[in-house]
Amino acid sequence: MAQIEAPKLPRAKLGIAGNKKSGFYYYVQTYTHHYDPAKKRSVRDSQKTIGKVLGGEKYGKIEFKQFFLDEHPELENFDVFWTADGFEVKTVDEDNLSVVPPAFIEKRMAGASWALQKAMGQMGLGSALKSVFSKYHRHLKLASIAIYMIIRQSNILHNYEPFSKVTWLPWGKSLNDGQIHHLFSSVTDDDLMNFYKALHRFYLDKFGNIFSDRVFVALDSTSISTYSGKLSNGEWGHNKDGDSTRQINYLHICDEATGLPIYGKLYKGNVVDVSTVQNLIADLAIIMGTQKKLNLTVVTDRGYDSDDNLQDFVRNGFNFLQRSSMKSRWIQDVVEQNRAKLVDDNSYDSYSKQHMYTTSVEYFYDSFPVDGKKKSNRDVINIYVHMYFDEDIYHNARSVAKKNTVDARDEYNEKIRNLYATAKTDNTKVTPEMLSKVKLKKGMQEFIDSYCKFDSEGYAVIDSEAIDEHVKYAGIMVLLSDNVSDPREALFGYNCRRRVEEHFQTFKDHLNFNRAYASSDKAFKGKFLCQFIAASLYMFLERRIKKYEATDAARKDKIKLTNKSMSRIIDDLNTIMLTSYKGGYFFDEVCGKYRTYFNALGIEVPEAKHDYKDQVNITDGATDEDPDYEAEDSAMTLASGEEI
Incomplete structure (x- = not known):
């Protein structure tokens, strides 16, 4: 038959x-x-x-x-x-x-999605998502949108629906614009805090004492431009991209050693960095809860330098490593008291190629401040003041100041000579009033006013002491810390804060998140969560590539991975197809450069022929040494679940 x-x-x-x-x-x-x-x-x-x-x-x-x-x-x-x-x-x-029954056979792009889902498991992002957003399978939907943002390098979600039909994702069904808006609107502030708490628990469980003994976390903020008038955080402020638009500020904290995300927050665009620390400390205390207290050192740039912030860190038991502004009077006093030791040849460090010197000072603070009352500052701790002096920066600053002053002096004196020549021709006398009217263009005149004196005839003479005073603190950097006593360790910790700057570059440049593209506050919270996850994932894998390039295995490869952008590697992986059919599915054969990609990313290679009954588990906190993926351990199924 x-x-x-x-x-x-x-x-x-x-x-x-x-x-x-x-x-x-x-x-x-x-x-x-x-x-x-x-x-x-x-x-x-x-x-x-x-x-x-x-x-x-x-x-x-x-x-x-x-x-x-x-x-x-x-x-x-x-x-x-x-x-x-x-x-x-x-x-x-x-x-x-x-x-x-009809034979259902479908092919989808899957290689990049496989790698991103496995990385989510290794980072704890999948576990944190599932612990907070499991109702209505929101964790699968949010994870799928974050993967879309990375592969498409966009936070414009109008094209998600057709993308989901040709790409293997944690959530196998499509989501239209209305469903995505509803999904994002379901994310609350409480959900976000619980997500960060779950992420923190994962780090403690996975890394144990390695994570809790000494953690340096980088703290910084950037701005996101918006044309929307409906986002309450959109305000006029100091736009760090130079855009003449309203902005929303984004604060980010990550572990310096690994780049793993710890916390992210959106706040009003007209709030300056220095004003955010008090609320941040409260949020971190909520995230940590009653768990084992971390030896956490918050590393900040000089944008967060203020006496109030120092007192908040000390009062709440948070260690800090903070770059101080040289405008602070007490910092200037400490530098002047120790300048001779700082510039001495014996303070020169051959590794950093600059002078460094550390002293300890008593710092007075108020452990129980009362609003509206002056701080008592009766409590005291010792703070390490790490001073660094770069001779090249100093000499370059003085050379530039001197050259500009010389150019301004010569131009000014030429005008004075012409004034005397004209007076001689007219048989008149040059008066002080006539000399006072000799002016250069605004920029050049400032050098005359700031770094020159005048002789009896009104000619400009360079005041070397004025130039020395101007560049007195050029090349000097000061770091303050309550727990880092070694100047080399402090400098290394501060330089590693570039992790958060790398995150911002990824967030805005590589993933095109420099615009909000959201119509309401409710929807923006969920969208921000996906952007936070996407940027963290992207940077995590990018660091894996750089780390792999330093190994012996990488030197044997014929592929120079650092010559390829992360987006190009993801595009290449996305050409690996998955064939699904009734009863299971299998990946294309993975070989050549694609196998090298997976090895470099620390992701196991998907098997070419296997009856996968379940999809990769984003909540699986697998390590690089774990055995190959076993379908029965997964918590996800292809095209499973229900609509919102």
């Missing part, structure tokens, strides 16, 4: 028409629908009658209209019946033909 595949028929429903006089009959209609977030239910878009049930009964054989038969010519071999369960098909010639 020959076998024939059952026809693929669209979703349909039954309707009734007619009246008591002429009789009733039942007809069959196809329809489309979408989710309405306002009504919080499915809403039908359109419907089309394709046939009717013969005999006037509710269930029975269907007589299709000709246009539907033209669209489905395979129906010529079948009789189709409407039953309580919908369509039922039987072959016209049951003696010689039997019906088999």
